[in-house]
Amino acid sequence: xxxxxxxxxxxxxxxxxxxxxxxxxxxxxxxxxxxxxxxxxxxxxxxxxxxxxxxxxxxxxxxxxxxxxxxxxxxxxxxxxxxxxxxxxxxxxxxxxxxxxxxxxxxxxxxxxxxxxxxxxxxxxxxxxxxxxxxxxxxxxxxxxxxxxxxxxxxxxxxxxxxxxxxxxxxxxxxxxxxxxxxxxxxxxxxxxxxxxxxxxxxxxxxxxxxxxxxxxxxxxxxxxxxxxxxxxxxxxxxxxxxxxxxxxxxxxxxxxxxxxxxxxxxxxxxxxxxxxxxxxxxxxxxxxxxxxxxxxxxxxxxxxxxxxxxxxxxxxxxxxxxxxxxxxxxxxxxxxxxxxxxxxxxxxxxxxxxxxxxxxxxxxxxxxxxxxxxxx
Amino acid sequence: xxxxxxxxxxxxxxxxxxxxxxxxxxxxxxxxxxxxxxxxxxxxxxxxxxxxxxxxxxxxxxxxxxxxxxxxxxxxxxxxxxxxxxxxxxxxxxxxxxxxxxxxxxxxxxxxxxxxxxxxxxxxxxxxxxxx
Numbered sequence: 001x002x003x004x005x006x007x008x009x010x011x012x013x014x015x016x017x018x019x020x021x022x023x024x025x026x027x028x029x030x031x032x033x034x035x036x037x038x039x040x041x042x043x044x045x046x047x048x049x050x051x052x053x054x055x056x057x058x059x060x061x062x063x064x065x066x067x068x069x070x071x072x073x074x075x076x077x078x079x080x081x082x083x084x085x086x087x088x089x090x091x092x093x094x095x096x097x098x099x100x101x102x103x104x105x106x107x108x109x110x111x112x113x114x115x116x117x118x119x120x121x122x123x124x125x126x127x128x129x130x131x132x133x134x135x136x137x138x139x140x141x142x143x144x145x146x147x148x149x150x151x152x153x154x155x156x157x158x159x160x161x162x163x164x165x166x167x168x169x170x171x172x173x174x175x176x177x178x179x180x181x182x183x184x185x186x187x188x189x190x191x192x193x194x195x196x197x198x199x200x201x202x203x204x205x206x207x208x209x210x211x212x213x214x215x216x217x218x219x220x221x222x223x224x225x226x227x228x229x230x231x232x233x234x235x236x237x238x239x240x241x242x243x244x245x246x247x248x249x250x251x252x253x254x255x256x257x258x259x260x261x262x263x264x265x266x267x268x269x270x271x272x273x274x275x276x277x278x279x280x281x282x283x284x285x286x287x288x289x290x291x292x293x294x295x296x297x298x299x300x301x302x303x304x305x306x307x308x309x310x311x312x313x314x315x316x317x318x319x320x321x322x323x324x325x326x327x328x329x330x331x332x333x334x335x336x337x338x339x340x341x342x343x344x345x346x347x348x349x350x351x352x353x354x355x356x357x358x359x360x361x362x363x364x365x366x367x368x369x370x371x372x373x374x375x376x377x
Numbered sequence: 378x379x380x381x382x383x384x385x386x387x388x389x390x391x392x393x394x395x396x397x398x399x400x401x402x403x404x405x406x407x408x409x410x411x412x413x414x415x416x417x418x419x420x421x422x423x424x425x426x427x428x429x430x431x432x433x434x435x436x437x438x439x440x441x442x443x444x445x446x447x448x449x450x451x452x453x454x455x456x457x458x459x460x461x462x463x464x465x466x467x468x469x470x471x472x473x474x475x476x477x478x479x480x481x482x483x484x485x486x487x488x489x490x491x492x493x494x495x496x497x498x499x500x501x502x503x504x505x506x507x508x509x
Contacts, residue, residue: 001476108486112474149489194469345403351471351492359402 004199004244005154007123007134011163011233018162019046019122024078026050029068029092031057034084039126042166043083051075053095056088059141059148059258062106065094072099079120082158083167085179086130086264089123090138093156096121097138106140106151115155123158126167128218128232129179129265131186131239133161141258148255150348157243163236165229173219177313180215180231181269183207184306186238188272189248191290192283194354200241205293207241210234212294212305216312246352249275253365256344257319259336262326269310270322273303274368277375278361282354318372333370340366378508381460382415382424384440386505391428391438393504400501401433404494408432409487412447414454423454451483461509463499470499 010018026047034040035054044050053071057064072080072095080099082092094106100117109115123133136157139150171179187207190200210230217227253275254268280287280299287299296302307317316322323333341363350356357365361377368375379385394400408431415424425441427449441447455463459478462468471492473479481488488495 001478002472105486108484108489110474110485110489111471112477112481113485151489195472346490346493348489348492351496352469356399356493356496358399 002195002197002244004197004240005136005157006240006243007158007161009134009161009163009236011236012229013165015162015164016042016046016124016166018160019043019081022079022120022122023048025075027072027075027077027080027095028052028054028083029056029080029095030054030083030088034088034126037170039167039170040083043081043124047081050081051077056084056091058087059261060087060091061141061143062094063143065091065098065106065140068095069098077119079122082121082123082133083126085125085127086132086139086182089125089130089132090140092121092123093132093138093158094140097153097156101155106138107142107149109151109153109156111152113153115153117155120160121158122160122162124162124164124167125232125235127171127175127179128168128228128235129182131183131235131237131242133158133163134236134239135243137243139255146259147343147346148258150255152246152348161236163232165225165232168228168232169222171222173222175263176215176219176222176231177315178263178265178269179235180211180219180265181272181310181313181315182265183231183235183238184211184215184309185250185254185265185268185272186242186247187211187234188276188290189250189349190238190241190245192279192286192354193245193248194352195245196286197245200245203237203241204245205290207234207237208290208294210237212309215309219313247349248353249279249349249357251349252344252347252353252362253369255347255349256340259339259343260323260326260328260332262322262328266315266322270315270317270319271365271369273306273310273317274365274375276303276306278357278365278377279353319366319370320372323370337363337366378506380508381464382413382426382440386507387426387428387438387440389505390502391435393501394428394430394435394498397497397501400494400497403497404430404433404491406432407487407491407494409450409483412441412444412449412452414444414452415460416454416456418456418458451481451488453479453481455479464502464507466503470495
């Protein structure tokens with residue numbers, strides 16, 4: 001027995017108009033930059049009464065959810081609207097969960113914790129990557145341990161996801177690149193997960209097709225409306241897939257690399273070719289099948305095409321160059337290698353892999369991805 | 378071949394845990410003992426086993442006759458038919474908990490932190506040849 005769940009998804013041009021059907025007080029959960037850039041205004045102009053919590057940070061912590069819940073308790077919203085990238089949407093999910101279940105300790109929420117929600121939650125992505133608007137997961141950072149923790153529970157799922165391309169028109173190209181790579185990692189990871197199933201396989205294939213066809217176009221020209229919309233849809237599709245099948249090894253590596261505070265999508269996307277090469281020893285049949293559906297010969301060509309796509313986004317295909325772009329030296333990488341390996345081996349995504357890699361293999365994966373070497377172990 | 382949940386089976390399982398480098402690494406900070414409960418599918422009495430897990434090793438394990446005498450930090454229970462599926466790899470342990478085939482009591486924050494160790498523990502049951 002397993003299940004596939006989804007919010008009601010409103011997508012395409014003018015889908016923000018769906019907000020007009022809601023009465024009562026809305027609490028908007030977002031970040032300061034989106035507020036200043038007037039992106040949030042596109043949402044608030046559809047609402048009658050609202051208040052804004054705009055303190056969501058990059059890699060949000062459990063503490064920011066607590067602050068937002070306190071805000072919600074004072075304002076007493078009838079519904080909650082998350083507006084932003086994965087960070088704001090994850091915080092909005094956390095706020096709704098704790099607002100409706102005041103006794104729950106978010107860090108202790110397991111996939112099987114029995115929780116109920118009554119406050120409606122609407123998620124509106126302003127980036128095309130995390131898929132958070134369609135998944136039942138929250139990823140928050142535990143600051144004292146400097147690591148990300150993913151909480152999964154059916155009650156986390158939003159009631160509505162509004163996937164309006166209008167919200168991503170002003171997304172900077174660089175952000176479009178790394179969020180798009182995050183979406184690609186979701187779709188490919190989910191296709192080879194131990195939890196893969198008939199209800200997500202097709203979604204993964206379609207998400208990959210859209211990303212291979214449109215991500216480069218959407219990156220090069222944000223005025224290419226068709227490409228922007230297709231990539232936006234692909235990210236939500238990939239989010240749906242990981243909600244039921246879970247993310248995998250590229251995210252195991254990517255989450256761990258967050259200690260360097262580099263964009264999550266770059267970390268996962270650049271890890272992807274190496275994790276595919278390694279994980280092929282367990283899942284070659286699935287990768288070959290996915291490659292076939294995408295019009296590629298086999299897993300080897302899939303890896304080549306992913307690297308081509310990454311390059312087409314003016315993004316390096318190894319961690320050495322990526323980390324250099326963020327002023328992380330080789331010494332810093334090597335000094336932190338034990339922590340990277342430990343965090344990866346303890347990451348929750350590892351338990352839905354077909355086989356759990358040894359710490360030695362994880363260490364090698366980091367080194368090979370750092371050097372840009374084809375995996376041969 | 379030891380019968381499932383017999384003292385011999387528990388002994389073999391404890392041995393498999395203590396020989397596992399993967400478990401030792403994954404659970405190196407773990408402190409918490411478990412009461413495992415096998416509920417009958419229809420009639421009959423439940424079976425109980427206790428295993429004390431500490432810093433990547435199993436310090437002791439034994440069949441329990443009277444569970445009221447045990448005050449374990451964690452309790453993991455499920456029906457016999459589901460245990461069979463779990464040990465054959467037909468049920469994923471986390472999916473089993475989510476779908477209610479198994480119940481877990483104890484600190485969930487601890488369990489979530491050691492998700493990999495939990496999976497290795499289940500995988501290790503496959504190393505014990507089992508008579509049902």
